[in-house]
Amino acid sequence: AAYDLMKHGYRVEMFEGEERPGGALSTGVPAYRLPRDVLYSEIDGLVALGIQLHCGVEVGKTKSLASLHKEHTAVLLAVGLQTSRILPIPGHDAAGVTGALEFLWAANHKGETGVRGKRVFVIGGGNVAVDVARCALRTGASEVRLASLESTDEIPAHPWEIEEALDEGVIATCSVGPEEVLTQDGSVVGMRVRECLSVFDEAGRFAPRFGEGLSDFACDVVVFSIGQAAKLDTLISGTDLLVSGSGQLVVNGADYTASVTGIFACGVRR
DSSP: OHHHHHHTTOOOEEEESSSSSOTHHHHTSOTTTSOHHHHHHHHHHHHHHTOEEEESOOBTTTBOHHHHHHHSSOEEEOOOOOEEOOOOOTTTTSBTEEEHHHHHHHHHHTSOOSOTTOEEEEEOOSHHHHHHHHHHHHTTOSEEEEEESSOTTTOOSOHHHHHHHHHHTOEEEESEEEEEEEEETTEEEEEEEEEEEEEEOTTSOEEEEEEEEEEEEEOSEEEEOSOEEOOOHHHHTTSOOOBOTTSOBOEETTTTEESSTTEEEOSOOO
């Protein structure tokens, strides 16, 4: 967004909450898929073009959005979806349950995810779920299982990603849905799944249909990789910005204007 704005002649100042720039490319995408020297070289090129980049500034905490709004002609929010969705099934709040984004952040920034010698159960079938599974192996997990609603032929991750994950030792368990996180003394000891007979209805809409069959798998860590959600409370504190019932900014999809004049948002579906 900053690059496009500069091409149109705007002077751009950019604020990044992390200590290094890159957003999800830095915090979420593993280095084996996107080498960091390549990423940061690209960003250095943008800075050389004139972006004024401020890292370690978390808008809403370090600096308020209201103050940015006063200091600039316009403010563009390009924060994405910053938190993982966790299904509210029994045991979802047990010690050992985490979300994909938080897991990948730890893998990318610390090189340690707390799974060394442990059995990891990843819920999800997309590319992010596969990234989680492969990072779990790389950070010392003794066993990693990837469980998806979809059948082997329907799993949405890229075929080559799945093939590489299987070659590395990830165990795929398809056509199952999460039923319950099994716990003991408040910690994860297993995952119970229910057979999934179909994922989509006749019109191709997402409408999973489940059977009676249940299976239990022993594990120590459960990672949900079923999508992301917006986390805006702190960011928009002190402003009159409106948020929808789903927790996302209310934005005019035609011109990307938010509910406060001079504030815009990108990544909006038309």
